[in-house]
Amino acid sequence: MIVTMADSVPGREVADVLGIVRGNVVRTRFFGRDIMAGLRNLVGGEVPEYTKLMAEAREQALDRMRDDAQRLGADAIVTMRITTSMIMGGSAELLAYGTAVRLK
Template identity: 45%
Template sequence: MFGDGMLLSNIESIPGKTIIEYCGLVSGSTVRAKHFGRDFMAGLKNIVGGELKGYSELLAESRKEAMDRMIMSANNSGANAIINIRFSTSSVAQGAAELYCYGTAVRVE
């Protein structure tokens, strides 16, 4: 996968590339709160069932923002790839959650 010219991988290498330098741990995060309108619609969906599209969109936006921030951190470290990428979530307040993305920044050739 590619992000703004950065090679991205959730495994410990980039297939076909050689790691020549480790640049360190990089991360990005975002904290998002639930939106009343989405919360209301989610409550209705709980009655009839189905995908909570508002929450799916919120999580997709959050993952992209956290990943973009991680990529910016890797660019600042001189890396051209990030390996072993992982996502984590945690509740930080009632109705708000952090989405955290992290990996190892490396230079490959």
């Protein structure tokens, strides 16, 4: 599955636009990670526990978007974007979305 943030796939022509596809995941913080993150917050710098949490959530959202596109019979996803929003204190949603297309 080709996934691109561009409007098209270089060297390929779009035969059919199949529609919007999406994949989302909501993740919450974990108590054990919060303790370490709180200690790191005192000295500043990156919080690797949360970096890993968000990276895993992003990959899961992308996988779900690809699965959605495959169900439609897509060859590619163009104009892919990722957004995030806070659901409530301590939890966030990551949403990956784009346009599923079939290529010639």
